[in-house]
Every structure is written in structure tokens, then in C-alpha cells.
Amino acid sequence: MALEAKNIYFRYDKRLPWIFQDFSLSVDKGERLAVFAPSGYGKTTLAMLLAGFLTPRKGEILLNDEPLPRKGICPVQLIFQHPEKAINPRWRLKRVLEESGGLREDLLDAFGIERAWLERFPRELSGGELQRFCLMRALQSGAEYLICDEISTMLDVITQAQIWNVVLAEAAKCHMGIIAVTHNRHLAGRIATRTVDLAEESHKAIPSL
Amino acid sequence: MKQKEETLLEIHDLSVSFRMYGQGLEQEELRVISDLHLTVHPGEIVAIAGSSGSGKSLLASAILGILPDNATVRGHLHYKGEELTAERQRQLRGKEIALVPQSVAFLDPLMKVGKQADGHVKPRPVEKRKSLFRRLELPEKTEQFYPFQLSGGMARRVLVSTALLVDAQLVIADEPTPGMSLNQALEALKLFREMADEGRAVILITHDIDLAFAFADRIAVFYAGTTVETAPASDFQKGPDALRHPYSKALWSALPQNGFTPIDGFQPYAGNLPEGCLFAPRCPYKKPECERAVPPVREVRGGEVRCYCSV
Amino acid sequence: MKKINHRTRIVILTVMMTVLLVAVYALGAMIPDRAVAGSFLNASKPPSWEHPFGTDALGRDLLMRTLKGLAVSMTIGLCASLISAGIAVLVGIGAAIGSSHVDGVINWLIDLVMGVPHTVLVILISFAMGRGLKGLLIGIAATHWCSLARLIRGEVLQLRSQQYVAISRKLGKSGGWILVHHLLPHLIPQFFVGLILMFPHAILHEASVSFLGFGLSPEEPAIGIILSESMRYLSTGMWWSAVLPGLTLVLLVLLMDQIGEYLRKILDPYTAQE
Numbered sequence: 001m002a003l004e005a006k007n008i009y010f011r012y013d014k015r016l017p018w019i020f021q022d023f024s025l026s027v028d029k030g031e032r033l034a035v036f037a038p039s040g041y042g043k044t045t046l047a048m049l050l051a052g053f054l055t056p057r058k059g060e061i062l063l064n065d066e067p068l069p070r071k072g073i074c075p076v077q078l079i080f081q082h083p084e085k086a087i088n089p090r091w092r093l094k095r096v097l098e099e100s101g102g103l104r105e106d107l108l109d110a111f112g113i114e115r116a117w118l119e120r121f122p123r124e125l126s127g128g129e130l131q132r133f134c135l136m137r138a139l140q141s142g143a144e145y146l147i148c149d150e151i152s153t154m155l156d157v158i159t160q161a162q163i164w165n166v167v168l169a170e171a172a173k174c175h176m177g178i179i180a181v182t183h184n185r186h187l188a189g190r191i192a193t194r195t196v197d198l199a200e201e202s203h204k205a206i207p208s209l
Numbered sequence: 210m211k212q213k214e215e216t217l218l219e220i221h222d223l224s225v226s227f228r229m230y231g232q233g234l235e236q237e238e239l240r241v242i243s244d245l246h247l248t249v250h251p252g253e254i255v256a257i258a259g260s261s262g263s264g265k266s267l268l269a270s271a272i273l274g275i276l277p278d279n280a281t282v283r284g285h286l287h288y289k290g291e292e293l294t295a296e297r298q299r300q301l302r303g304k305e306i307a308l309v310p311q312s313v314a315f316l317d318p319l320m321k322v323g324k325q326a327d328g329h330v331k332p333r334p335v336e337k338r339k340s341l342f343r344r345l346e347l348p349e350k351t352e353q354f355y356p357f358q359l360s361g362g363m364a365r366r367v368l369v370s371t372a373l374l375v376d377a378q379l380v381i382a383d384e385p386t387p388g389m390s391l392n393q394a395l396e397a398l399k400l401f402r403e404m405a406d407e408g409r410a411v412i413l414i415t416h417d418i419d420l421a422f423a424f425a426d427r428i429a430v431f432y433a434g435t436t437v438e439t440a441p442a443s444d445f446q447k448g449p450d451a452l453r454h455p456y457s458k459a460l461w462s463a464l465p466q467n468g469f470t471p472i473d474g475f476q477p478y479a480g481n482l483p484e485g486c487l488f489a490p491r492c493p494y495k496k497p498e499c500e501r502a503v504p505p506v507r508e509v510r511g512g513e514v515r516c517y518c519s520v
Numbered sequence: 521m522k523k524i525n526h527r528t529r530i531v532i533l534t535v536m537m538t539v540l541l542v543a544v545y546a547l548g549a550m551i552p553d554r555a556v557a558g559s560f561l562n563a564s565k566p567p568s569w570e571h572p573f574g575t576d577a578l579g580r581d582l583l584m585r586t587l588k589g590l591a592v593s594m595t596i597g598l599c600a601s602l603i604s605a606g607i608a609v610l611v612g613i614g615a616a617i618g619s620s621h622v623d624g625v626i627n628w629l630i631d632l633v634m635g636v637p638h639t640v641l642v643i644l645i646s647f648a649m650g651r652g653l654k655g656l657l658i659g660i661a662a663t664h665w666c667s668l669a670r671l672i673r674g675e676v677l678q679l680r681s682q683q684y685v686a687i688s689r690k691l692g693k694s695g696g697w698i699l700v701h702h703l704l705p706h707l708i709p710q711f712f713v714g715l716i717l718m719f720p721h722a723i724l725h726e727a728s729v730s731f732l733g734f735g736l737s738p739e740e741p742a743i744g745i746i747l748s749e750s751m752r753y754l755s756t757g758m759w760w761s762a763v764l765p766g767l768t769l770v771l772l773v774l775l776m777d778q779i780g781e782y783l784r785k786i787l788d789p790y791t792a793q794e
Contacts, residue, residue, distance in 0.1 A: 127261055
């Protein structure tokens with residue numbers, strides 16, 4: 001039972017340098033991995049690859065030894081850095097949550113989401129509040145793995161602690177696997193059971209120009 | 210050493226609000242900066258730390274006088290002891306006060322990067338620009354590039370060089386480091402440090418509180434559009450007892466390296482701010498007067514704080 | 521007193537203009553045929569209180585004819601723009617979500633249609649389709665969708681790359697569901713503004729093609745026919761028969777254009793806060 005990247009190669013275009021060459025990674029269910037790297041090491045690309053938003057040029061992403069399903073609800077869900085881009089600006093937030101099923105009352109309470117927010121539009125809420133909705137949408141879908149791409153980088157540290165505490169509790173309860181991409185060593189140490197440093201990997205990324 | 214009296218920039222009770230249309234025809238007033246207080250002395254780096262989207266960037270726009278038309282500004286701005294009027298803002302910006310904008314969209318898409326970085330400085334500071342580019346690890350050929358050919362991190366480094374080339378007395382750097390590698394970010398901040406050491410000053414606007422700790426002389430904690438506390442950076446290393454405002458203390462305990470324990474609640478929405486102290490709804494030390502009126506700025510143990518309770 | 525804000529002012533202006541437009545249309549549509557019957561006693565009269573636009577060589581009241589002609593032109597313009605905007609949406613979405621071959625073919629087609637002057641193309645299609653109302657409608661509808669289609673293609677491409685669309689897919693939503701719930705609602709304002717801005721173009725083309733004699737038959741009281749007839753009498757000093765109907769047409773077109781501009785201003789997020 002694991003989410004694996006098996007000998008993957010990736011670059012955005014034939015003319016561009018490889019970002020990953022023969023890169024492998026495996027995360028067990030219930031494990032929490034922090035992927036640590038400074039800017040320019042392809043952290044976001046790795047997150048998108050693992051969640052199936054991008055396809056590797058060579059090699060494969062396997063979930064429990066099978067490729068990620070192409071149809072239906074994906075058991076690997078990705079949370080982006082900028083919640084305001086991950087929510088349709090024309091939708092009321094209730095509709096945003098309903099996209100992944102009903103409203104789980106226990107999660108609403110855990111995240112401290114006020115019921116009045118459900119009737120609001122995204123532009124009326126702050127980034128921290130919207131990120132709770134993104135997380136809740138993903139958790140409600142019954143995800144087995146949650147990939148978090150710098151999800152708290154743009155938030156203040158209090159909100160960061162608030163949302164991570166909820167995610168960690170939920171992950172423990174549902175025996176979820178978590179891959180958290182971050183550039184903050186302290187945060188990595190706090191949330192993860194294991195850390196990978198992309199900068200130290202031999203097949204490391206080519207830093208941006 | 211800097212003298213206490215000598216200030217480069219003084220901001221008193223600055224408020225910025227926007228008139229915005231809601232769903233229909235009604236306009237509502239969104240107060241994004243409220244009663245902000247900040248002083249900047251020559252020779253220092255002052256960091257303004259707060260979460261993204263909380264209006265920090267608008268502070269930079271307000272200082273430079275480049276807010277959009279539907280914004281209203283109240284309060285006082287003083288630069289070198291004199292009132293900073295719209296006229297003076299026009300004269301000073303880009304010369305004495307320079308901005309490192311947050312968005313790459315601030316670059317002219319049709320002008321080569323090198324020429325753009327030189328700006329209006331006469332004669333063109335070619336040598337200085339080349340050395341800045343070198344220090345920031347921008348390859349020589351970058352100067353021949355157009356902005357669309359740059360990655361986000363490269364564009365930010367170009368923006369930093371541009372601001373440093375005009376020899377401004379005050380640089381306002383709005384989130385200058387995202388997208389840069391660790392070395393490049395450190396070099397950029399070192400450039401700011403050198404600038405400050407020459408008796409000039411830098412305002413570093415950032416959401417990254419660790420960055421602020423490491424490079425600023427003083428840190429202004431930004432909450433819901435106001436600065437609740439301005440304290441020497443060293444106080445944030447010492448711990449909650451050295452800090453003055455309950456929000457700063459809460460920030461400290463919520464850091465992953467210090468406990469990761471958050472307080473409850475949220476920053477209030479700009480359209481729905483509380484009457485008195487903006488932090489009152491979440492404050493564990495709340496007193497009745499906190500909800501009635503905004504507390505004045507007080508000097509407490511060498512820092513400035515906007516709170517009735519702190520000692 | 522509460523000051524009227526900019527957006528309210530624009531909405532009021534737009535509503536007033538729309539009312540004016542509808543009134544012109546209703547007046548023209550309600551005018552009975554006997555009001556435009558000729559009488560040689562009244563032939564070639566300059567403007568007067570009785571006949572504000574004067575009369576033509578057959579003694580028909582020109583104001584009545586102009587209004588009636590505008591109503592006909594507006595009907596044709598509206599139908600043609602609706603069809604054209606419909607085509608634009610289908611083609612635009614098709615280009616954006618189809619394969620790269622589909623996109624290539626559609627772009628080639630758009631370039632082709634845009635490359636030929638509209639008037640020439642309308643005349644050719646109208647002529648091939650047997651002139652008259654049908655030919656004209658098809659001619660105009662087939663030529664006016666290009667720029668809106670291109671706009672919609674760009675919009676859909678941009679929307680499709682949004683993170684929330686990608687997330688929706690990972691939450692198991694089908695392409696059709698995403699199209700209906702995420703993409704189409706964003707296109708509604710584009711569609712309406714495009715439609716309204718297309719409207720005056722369609723009317724002008726209708727008028728010019730009829731003027732040149734390739735559109736409606738001479739019995740129809742269309743504005744192009746009126747102008748074309750007036751040409752014959754211009755040299756006899758009947759300036760009013762060309763100037764006044766022509767001016768009315770220009771004003772009407774400007775009015776519609778302004779409505780479209782106002783709507784765009786309100787709906788466009790970049791100018792909405794002005």
C-alpha cells in the first residue's frame with residue numbers, strides 16, 4: 001500500500017532541461033513525508049506529477065502498484081499554494097464544498113468554518129479561510145493521499161498552525177498518507193515522519209537559470 | 210549610529226479604504242489599512258510581516274502615491290520631516306524612494322531588461338548594473354532579454370537591481386525573494402543590508418516571518434491592516450515575554466519551531482472590521498475598553514505597541 | 521442626499537437607451553401600410569410640421585418609411601446576430617476543447633472569413649442563396665461570428681487551464697459537467713456583449729447590401745432601399761430624402777454601440793470598479 005514515483009523523467013518541453021531524471025519516491029499509507037527544497041528545484045512539478053496533474057515523460061506514478069485512475073474521484077488529491085486560484089470565483093463556497101460530496105459537519109467544526117461563510121463568494125474571504133475550504137473539499141472526497149504544495153506559505157503562522165493541526169488529526173484518523181512540499185525546515189520537522197531533501201538527491205533538479 | 214530623533218519616514222494613523230461595488234449597484238467601503246503607524250530611521254531595515262492578501266502591498270502604494278482612483282487615504286505621511294504630499298510623492302518616487310514591486314508585470318514587456326534596469330539614471334550606470342547582475346547570479350546575456358524570457362526568480366532579481374541602481378534613500382521591497390534560490394535571496398538581502406549600512410533605509414514587506422527575523426533590525430507585525438507592534442528583531446528571538454502585543458505573542462507560539470499551537474479565530478474581513486482594537490475578538494486579555502475604541506500607540510520597553518493591556 | 525455612483529449612472533443610461541431603441545422598433549413595427557401609401561399631391565415636399573422628414577418622389581411620408589425601414593432592419597440584424605453569436609459560441613468552444621487539428625481548421629476558417637471584406641462576402645452569399653430576406657440573413661449570419669468566436673476560444677482556453685477546473689476533473693467530474701458548470705457561466709457576459717456589439721454591424725451591412733441592390737427587394741421599406749432610391753433624386757435638390765433617414769440610421773447604430781460599450785464596462789472586471 002503505497003504511492004510511488006518509479007524512475008520518472010520529466011521536463012515541460014523538449015527544448016528545456018530535465019527537471020527529473022530517473023527519480024523515484026515512495027510513500028506508505030499513514031506516512032507523512034516532507035519534501036524539502038529551496039526554490040527552483042521542481043517542488044511544485046513533483047507535487048503535480050504525484051497527483052496526476054502532469055504525466056511523466058518516462059517512468060510511472062503508481063498507487064498500490066497500479067496507475068492512477070483516469071476517471072472518477074482520484075484517491076490522490078492535491079492542495080495548491082494559492083487557494084484563490086483553486087476555487088471558481090463565481091461559486092458560493094457551499095457549492096465549492098458540494099463538488100466533492102456533501103458537507104461533513106465534523107470537518108466544518110474542526111476547521112472552524114463559520115456557517116455564514118458558506119453563502120459567501122470567494123472574494124469575500126481571506127486566503128487562510130479559502131485554504132480551509134480547499135482542504136475540506138479534498139478531505140471530503142475520501143482521499144487516501146493528500147499532496148500539499150506549500151499550502152501555508154502565503155498564510156500567517158497562526159493560520160498555518162490551525163490548518164495543519166486539523167489536517168494531521170484527520171490524517172491520523174483516516175490513516176492517510178501525506179506529502180507536504182515546503183521550503184520551511186521547521187515546518188517540515190513539525191509535520192513529517194520523514195523528510196526528503198531534493199537539493200541533496202543525486203538526480204536533483206537543474207535550478208532555474 | 211542612528212539618532213532617535215532623526216527619522217526618514219514617519220507614518221501616523223494611515224488608513225486606506227476602497228470603494229468597491231458589491232453584487233448589485235451598492236458600493237461598500239473596504240478599509241484595507243487602518244490606523245497604521247510606522248517609523249523608519251536611516252540605516253535600518255524594517256520588516257513588515259503579515260499574511261498575504263492582508264493589504265501590505267497597498268502600504269507601499271500609499272507611500273509612493275500610486276493607489277488606484279477608487280482608494281481614499283487618510284492620515285499623515287512624513288518624509289525627512291516634511292509632509293509627503295501628492296506633489297512630493299511624484300517628485301521622489303523612482304528617485305529618492307524606490308520600489309521593488311511584487312509582480313513581474315511591473316516590467317515593460319517591450320523593453321530589453323538591461324536598458325530597463327538602467328532606467329532614467331544619467332549617464333547609464335552600465336558598470337554598476339553589470340556588477341549587480343553578477344552578484345545576483347544573473348548571466349551576462351540577461352540584459353539582452355525581454356521580460357517574457359525571464360523566469361519568476363530572474364525577474365525579481367532584475368527588479369531588485371533596478372531599485373538599487375537609482376541610489377534611493379529608501380527602498381520599499383515588496384516580497385522580493387520568492388522564486389530565488391537560497392543563495393540569490395541571501396545575496397539580495399545582503400545588498401539591502403549594505404544599503405542600510407550606508408545610512409539609507411529599506412522597508413521589507415514579507416509574509417515570511419523567518420526571513421524578517423533573520424534580516425531586519427525591527428519588525429512591524431501587521432494584522433488586519435494595521436501594525437499592532439513594532440519591535441527590535443531580537444525580541445522575537447527571545448520569546449513571548451519580550452514581546453508586547455498579544456498577537457505577536459500568539460504568532461511566536463504558533464511558529465513550527467516554538468510549539469505550533471495556534472489561538473482560535475480569524476483575521477477580520479476588511480468589509481467587517483470590529484469597532485475597537487482589531488485583535489479584540491481573539492484576544493485572551495480582552496478588556497471592556499478594547500471593544501470600544503482603537504487603542505493609541507504606546508512606547509513599551511523600546512518598542513511601539515497598539516494595545517491597552519501590554520506592559 | 522445620496523450621490524448616484526458611476527455604475528448606477530451607467531445602468532440608468534443603458535436602460536434609457538434600450539427603452540429608446542425598443543420604442544423605435546415598436547413604432548416602426550406598428551405603423552400601418554396606409555401611413556406609407558403614396559399620394560402625388562404630396563410628392564417631393566421638403567421637411568415640414570406635417571412631414572418632419574419630408575416626402576419622397578412618390579409622395580410617401582419619409583419619417584414613417586424610415587421608422588418602418590429601421591424596424592425591418594433591426595429584425596434582420598437581431599436574427600442574424602443571434603444566429604451568428606450562436607455559431608461563435610459553438611465554434612469558439614469547439615476550437616478550444618477539440619483536438620489541435622480541429623483548432624487549426626477553425627482558425628484557418630476564421631482567418632479566411634475575416635480576410636475577405638464583409639460586404640463582398642455578404643453580397644456573394646446573399647446572391648447565391650437567392651437574395652431577399654433569407655439570403656441576406658444567411659449572408660450576415662455567416663460572416664459576423666469570427667471575432668466573437670476568437671474571443672470565446674481564448675476565454676475557454678484560459679478557463680480550461682485554471683486550477684479549479686483541473687481539481688474538478690480530479691474530483692471525478694466529466695468534461696460535459698465541467699463545461700456546463702465551470703466554463704459556460706463565465707462566457708455569458710462575453711456572449712451578451714459580443715451579441716450587442718455585433719447588432720449594429722449587422723444592421724449596417726444589411727443596409728449597405730440592400731442599398732447596392734443585392735439584398736431586400738425594392739418593395740420592402742428597408743432603410744437601404746430608401747437610401748438607394750433617394751440617390752436618384754438627390755440631383756433634383758431633394759437633400760432630405762437621403763440626409764434625414766441616413767442620419768437616423770447612424771444615430772441608431774451609435775446608440776447600440778454605446779449600449780454595448782456600457783455593458784462591457786460594467787461586466788469587465790478591469791473596468792468594473794471605475
